[in-house]
Amino acid sequence: MSNKRKLWQIFGPVICAFVLLGILFLVPWHFSGKSDSALFKASVSRSNNIFKGQEIKKAAFAKEYVPFYGSSELSRMDPMHPSVLAYKYKRDYKPFLLGGPGSQSLTHFFGMQGTSQELTDKKAVMIISPQWFTKEGQNSAAFSMYFSQLQAVDWILSAKNSEATRYAAKRLLTMPAGTADESTKSALQTLAAGKQISGQTRLLLETRQRILENEDDLFSSLNMPNNVPQIQSGAHKLPGTYAYDNLRQIALDQGAEHTTNNPFDISNSFYTHRLGEKEVARLKGSQKNFDYTKSPEYGDLELVLDQFASQHTNVLFIIPPVNSKWAKYTGLSEKMYQEATNKIVKQLSSQGFDNIVNLTKDGNKKYFMEDTIHLGWNGWLTVDQYVQPFMKQKNQPITYHMDNYYFSKAWANKTNVGPTKVSASKSN
Amino acid sequence: MINLQPYTNPRYFLIILVALLPLIIGLYFGKRFKIYEAIFSLVFLFLMFDGKDTIQGWQLIAYVIFQFIITFAYQRYRQAGKNKTWVFCLAVILAILPLTTVKIAAVVPTQVASLIGFMGVSYLTFKTVEVIMELRDGTIKKVDPITYARFLLFYPTLSSGPIDRYRRFKADCDKAPEREEYLDQLRLGTRYIFQGFLYKFIIGYVFGTIWLPQVAHAAQVLGNANGGLKISWALVAYMYCYSMYLFFDFAGYSLFAVGTSYFMGIKTPMNFNKPFISKNIKDFWNRWHMTLSFWFRDFIFMRFTFFAMKKKLIKNRIRISQVAYLVDFLIMGFWHGLTWFYIVYGIYHALAIIINDIWLRFKKKHQKQIPHNKFTQALAIFLTFNVVCFSFLIFSGFLDTLWFH
Amino acid sequence: MDTKEAVLDILNELTGEDLSEQMDENLFDNGLLDSMATVQMLLELQEKTGITAPVSEFNRDEWATPNKIIEKVESLRNE
Numbered sequence: 001m002s003n004k005r006k007l008w009q010i011f012g013p014v015i016c017a018f019v020l021l022g023i024l025f026l027v028p029w030h031f032s033g034k035s036d037s038a039l040f041k042a043s044v045s046r047s048n049n050i051f052k053g054q055e056i057k058k059a060a061f062a063k064e065y066v067p068f069y070g071s072s073e074l075s076r077m078d079p080m081h082p083s084v085l086a087y088k089y090k091r092d093y094k095p096f097l098l099g100g101p102g103s104q105s106l107t108h109f110f111g112m113q114g115t116s117q118e119l120t121d122k123k124a125v126m127i128i129s130p131q132w133f134t135k136e137g138q139n140s141a142a143f144s145m146y147f148s149q150l151q152a153v154d155w156i157l158s159a160k161n162s163e164a165t166r167y168a169a170k171r172l173l174t175m176p177a178g179t180a181d182e183s184t185k186s187a188l189q190t191l192a193a194g195k196q197i198s199g200q201t202r203l204l205l206e207t208r209q210r211i212l213e214n215e216d217d218l219f220s221s222l223n224m225p226n227n228v229p230q231i232q233s234g235a236h237k238l239p240g241t242y243a244y245d246n247l248r249q250i251a252l253d254q255g256a257e258h259t260t261n262n263p264f265d266i267s268n269s270f271y272t273h274r275l276g277e278k279e280v281a282r283l284k285g286s287q288k289n290f291d292y293t294k295s296p297e298y299g300d301l302e303l304v305l306d307q308f309a310s311q312h313t314n315v316l317f318i319i320p321p322v323n324s325k326w327a328k329y330t331g332l333s334e335k336m337y338q339e340a341t342n343k344i345v346k347q348l349s350s351q352g353f354d355n356i357v358n359l360t361k362d363g364n365k366k367y368f369m370e371d372t373i374h375l376g377w378n379g380w381l382t383v384d385q386y387v388q389p390f391m392k393q394k395n396q397p398i399t400y401h402m403d404n405y406y407f408s409k410a411w412a413n414k415t416n417v418g419p420t421k422v423s424a425s426k427s428n
Numbered sequence: 429m430i431n432l433q434p435y436t437n438p439r440y441f442l443i444i445l446v447a448l449l450p451l452i453i454g455l456y457f458g459k460r461f462k463i464y465e466a467i468f469s470l471v472f473l474f475l476m477f478d479g480k481d482t483i484q485g486w487q488l489i490a491y492v493i494f495q496f497i498i499t500f501a502y503q504r505y506r507q508a509g510k511n512k513t514w515v516f517c518l519a520v521i522l523a524i525l526p527l528t529t530v531k532i533a534a535v536v537p538t539q540v541a542s543l544i545g546f547m548g549v550s551y552l553t554f555k556t557v558e559v560i561m562e563l564r565d566g567t568i569k570k571v572d573p574i575t576y577a578r579f580l581l582f583y584p585t586l587s588s589g590p591i592d593r594y595r596r597f598k599a600d601c602d603k604a605p606e607r608e609e610y611l612d613q614l615r616l617g618t619r620y621i622f623q624g625f626l627y628k629f630i631i632g633y634v635f636g637t638i639w640l641p642q643v644a645h646a647a648q649v650l651g652n653a654n655g656g657l658k659i660s661w662a663l664v665a666y667m668y669c670y671s672m673y674l675f676f677d678f679a680g681y682s683l684f685a686v687g688t689s690y691f692m693g694i695k696t697p698m699n700f701n702k703p704f705i706s707k708n709i710k711d712f713w714n715r716w717h718m719t720l721s722f723w724f725r726d727f728i729f730m731r732f733t734f735f736a737m738k739k740k741l742i743k744n745r746i747r748i749s750q751v752a753y754l755v756d757f758l759i760m761g762f763w764h765g766l767t768w769f770y771i772v773y774g775i776y777h778a779l780a781i782i783i784n785d786i787w788l789r790f791k792k793k794h795q796k797q798i799p800h801n802k803f804t805q806a807l808a809i810f811l812t813f814n815v816v817c818f819s820f821l822i823f824s825g826f827l828d829t830l831w832f833h
Numbered sequence: 834m835d836t837k838e839a840v841l842d843i844l845n846e847l848t849g850e851d852l853s854e855q856m857d858e859n860l861f862d863n864g865l866l867d868s869m870a871t872v873q874m875l876l877e878l879q880e881k882t883g884i885t886a887p888v889s890e891f892n893r894d895e896w897a898t899p900n901k902i903i904e905k906v907e908s909l910r911n912e
Contacts, residue, residue: 003611010615014622182430223638273649565887710867725868730888733872749869 024218025211034059043096044083044227046074051098052148053216054114061118065096066391069108069304070127072101073320073374077230080251080380082125082387084234089242093391095125102142104132105300106171110147112307113154120311121397125387127318128301130292130340130360131373137296144177149184150212153205156187161194163404164306167299183208244385251377255367264325270371288331292340294413298347302406305351312397316355316390316424317348318383321363326372343417352400355424357386389427431479432472434587435684438629441621447472448691452614455693460604465692469583476587477546484546491526491549492580495556496573498522499563503571506563516564523560527553527763535766548586550763554723555580559594561727568594575601582696584688588681590699590719600694610693617690620683628680636673643669644826651830658830667821674820675703678717703816707808708788709780712816720760729756749785754778764823773823780815836882836910840903843877856900861893871896884909 034056042056043065050056061067068074068082074097077084082095098111108126112119132138152172159165169192172178179185183204190197197205237254239246255265262271262280275283308315319341322332341360348356359375359382362368370376375383405411432440447468454461477485502519526549533544559576562568571594579597605613643666651658682699689696697719706712713721732752735741742748754775761774791798821827844852848865852858860866866874875886886909896902 003607006611006615010611010618014618562889565889567887567889726888726891730868730872730891733869734875734888737872737876745869745873752869 025214026207027214028210029214029217030055038221039063039065040094041226041228042221042224043094044077044231045224046097046100046227047220047224048100048145049220049222050224051100051103051111051146053150053220054154055213055217056221057096057098057115058118060096061115061122064092064094066093066123066125067115067119068095068097068099068125068127069111070097070099071103071129071132072099073127073129074099076370076374076376076380077227077234078370078377078380079234079237079254080247080377080384081231081234082380082384084231084238085242085380085384087231088235088238091391093123099127100146102139103146104138104142105297105304106138106175107143107146109168109300109303109307110151110155110172112304113151113158116158116307116311119313121313122311122395123314123316123391123393124308125316125318125390126304127320127375128344129320129373130337130344131322133292133295133297133340133344135291135295138175138300140175140177143175147175147177148212148216149181150209150216152178152181152184152188153209153212156184156191156197157202157205157209159191161191161196163407164303166192166194167407168303171296171300171303244381247381248378251381252367255377259367264323264329264372265367265369266323266326266371267376274371283330285329285331287327288333290332291336293336293343293415296412298343298412299407301344301347305348305353305400305406306402308353309351309400309402312399314355314393314395314398315353316357316386317353318357318386319344319360320373320375320379321360321368322373323369323371324364326369327363338419339415339417342419343414345420345422346417347406347411349420349422351402351406352398354422355390356422357383357424359383385427386424389425430475431481432475434472434476434584435624435628435681438625444472444688448688451693452691455604455610456607458604458607460601460693466578469578469581472583473581473586481547483543487544487546488548491546491552492577494526495523495552495580496576499556499559499571499576500573502560503563506566507570511564516560519560520557523556524553531762531766548588551585551587551589551591552580554589554591554720555594558723558727561731562594572598582689582694584685584692584694585696588678588685590682590685590697591723592694592696592719596697597694605693613690613693613695617687620687620690624680624683624687626680627676627683632673632676632680635669636677639669640666640673647826648830663821663830666824666826667817670824670826671817671820674824675700704813705809706812706816707805708812709777709784709815712812713777713781716816724756724760728759729753732756746785746789750782753781757781767825767828769822769825769828773819776819776822780819836906837903839881840878840899840906843874843881844899844902846877847874852899857898859897860899861897874902878906882906882910 039056039060042050043060057067083097085091086094099108103111105128155168159168169188173185173188173192178188183201187197187201187205190201237250239250258267258269259265261268264271266275271280322337326332327334327337337360341358345356345358348354359368359379362379362382365378367377368375368379368382370379432443434440450464451461451468454464473488474485477488498519502515505515530545530549533541559568559571563571575598576594578601579592579594582592582597585592604610643662646662647660647666650660650662654660679700686696686698699718699720701715701718703712703716706715713725729752732755733748736748736752737745742751757774757778758771759774760777761771764770764773841851841853844850844860847870848860850865852860852865858865871891872888875888875891878884878886884906886905890909895905
């Protein structure tokens with residue numbers, strides 16, 4: 001055998017592999033054909049890969065799916081959970097659950113990149129937990145679980161020089177996940193300095209974007225958790241027709257049935273597995289000094305609002321309470337909680353986000369919470385009383401009047417914000 | 429600042445392939461471009477130890493200078509025809525001093541201590557100690573400074589081996605291989621690198637990144653529920669999952685290192701040879717992390733037994749081998765790190781190999797009564813596999829997390 | 834005593850087998866020799882043939898069969 005032939009035998013397959021890989025990743029495929037059942041499975045999966053990607057979200061939002069942005073409460077899938085109710089009563093919207101433990105405003109802001117076209121002039125629901133507004137704000141380890149290079153590249157390529165852009169770039173630069181990639185990092189530094197990225201960088205990032213999109217398209221739905229059975233089993237417990245009083249009774253029964261081993265009305269499984277007697281004893285009075293009134297999270301929230309404003313998205317905001325019995329036990333200050341809520345409501349309403357459901361005074365209602373800080377049976381049912389009329393509204397572009405003041409440190413640290421009276425409309 | 433850690437992602441291989449291309453073309457035409465090779469190594473070493481790792485880079489430089497002083501001072505001493513045992517011992521102690529410091533610093537919980545150490549220090553020490561020992565024996569008469577620097581800083585194997593030997597390396601790096609032979613090396617190198625992709629980036633990823641955290645979490649939750657020693661089925665799953673991860677990740681890395689070496693015309697020895705089909709523990713150590721276990725065999729085990737037999741420290745030959753195994757594996761345990769689980773891992777393997785030896789002797793004596801067929805062979809492999817997996821559970825440190833944290 | 838005889842004697846003592854019919858058998862592969870036996874062999878060779886073979890000199894490939902061992906011993910003798 002000649003040496004040339006030998007060389008070809010060694011490297012031929014390698015070259016072929018690279019060519020095939022190039023074709024696979026560089027051609028804009030859109031392998032789509034995402035079936036309805038695949039979208040439904042994705043919408044209740046709360047999978048991090050779905051969160052990081054965009055193809056599935058895009059396909060879903062182009063249909064009847066409405067994003068429900070939130071955090072760990074989304075995983076409390078009892079029969080009154082928004083996904084169960086929409087499934088059982090064949091509503092004309094379907095919640096697409098986005099978020100999990102540790103996902104906060106900054107996570108959502110980057111998660112929203114790439115779907116802005118699909119959400120323009122449409123609706124969204126966002127559950128804002130006052131627990132996000134700690135002194136540190138978004139935890140960087142949690143952030144890295146939801147953050148992807150695709151989000152970053154999408155955002156960088158669409159960013160215009162503005163207060164919001166500079167804020168977001170600086171914020172991302174403080175996250176290890178944001179600086180892990182050298183080319184992303186240098187583009188962020190350019191944007192943070194208020195400069196334009198060069199044509200060459202743009203070209204490079206566009207190629208990356210293509211590769212990442214194909215990667216997302218091919219792999220994001222692999223290994224997705226299947227929560228459909230949980231939704232179906234919840235739906236089984238519901239009556240055939242929707243009647244609030246019936247449902248309320250079921251919520252109360254379910255709540256009573258599942259909270260028998262502790263004095264806090266916390267679900268049994270959460271109490272035994274996540275807390276335990278020892279931990280409970282340790283937590284007594286432990287939250288006395290918690291303060292949600294001063295936090296970088298307020299600026300991060302402004303980024304999310306800015307994104308909604310640019311999409312003219314109609315948003316329903318829900319602010320959940322904490323379990324009152326638990327709060328009393330741990331010493332969490334009700335006054336502080338209300339102050340933080342006032343501040344959030346003020347930030348929303350002063351810029352035109354008026355669909356606010358403030359549930360923060362409902363923490364003492366029976367079976368409103370499933371455990372310590374997460375909405376459950378009765379709480380979810382109450383949420384539904386606001387979601388229903390909201391979803392009935394016609395889709396129309398909303399204009400907001402944004403104020404850069406909310407990005408400032410002055411606002412982040414401001415205290416003594418008074419209450420604002422606004423509320424979303426409620427059915428019955 | 430660009431910081432390139434070897435073999436971390438597929439893009440790295442493209443970069444290194446392009447950088448190696450002139451060298452590969454040269455070798456194909458029978459020429460070894462030593463200056464280009466030196467520039468390549470320095471640039472990639474710089475990229476490995478720059479940015480956030482600069483402090484490691486300085487330590488590497490200091491380390492190499494230190495080792496050069498010891499090695500060449502000892503060489504001079506030997507060339508003068510002197511061969512005192514205490515001088516030899518002093519040289520070895522000095523050579524392992526930096527590594528000892530690093531290992532101690534790793535368990536000292538202070539800010540400064542956490543900065544001590546650099547990637548590859550463990551593996552470099554094997555090479556320096558080997559050279560000193562061979563100078564003592566006279567099997568290496570003269571160490572060439574440039575070859576020695578190339579040997580120590582050989583880029584593909586710097587961070588985690590395989591551990592090459594000076595005389596073997598020297599023979600390769602002085603010449604360019606015959607074309608026929610080099611084509612064969614290119615063929616094998618390509619195969620090894622792609623096998624490495626499969627091992628490290630696919631199989632190792634599934635076991636280590638996808639499954640292991642889930643199994644670990646389950647083992648922790650179930651362990652806490654069970655109490656006592658916190659044993660659960662999930663812990664058993666963790667043991668197998670970790671063992672698979674450890675093999676595929678490390679074997680994948682080793683294949684990358686060997687494959688890259690082959691491209692550079694250096695036949696770095698292989699590190700793994702299907703370890704999970706070992707029929708006993710001794711066989712296992714001839715197949716698992718081979719360059720390490722052979723190093724320990726040649727420079728600890730055999731030297732110790734040679735010494736003990738010659739000086740007649742212990743009369744009984746069997747006793748000598750047992751003590752030698754304990755010494756051998758204890759040192760290996762300490763080399764891994766100064767924590768209880770590495771040391772227990774060492775003792776565990778020493779005991780396993782001692783028991784295995786007893787069994788083999790028994791079997792030899794009663795050859796006629798003990799059946800030997802396909803079934804017993806399969807049983808032997810199964811037993812060895814489980815004994816080994818259990819040792820990896822100890823090695824993983826997961827029991828430490830489970831029990832004490 | 835000539836080298837061949839001496840080597841075979843030592844091997845016989847170590848392995849319990851007469852290897853004169855299997856001069857090219859790989860003794861490590863078939864498990865007759867291990868590290869321990871090797872060290873013993875080196876010591877015995879030192880005693881009976883007067884060569885000095887340090888452990889570093891020992892390379893399994895070069896000492897794998899009775900024939901190779903004999904060859905090695907002779908080359909060391911002539912040094």
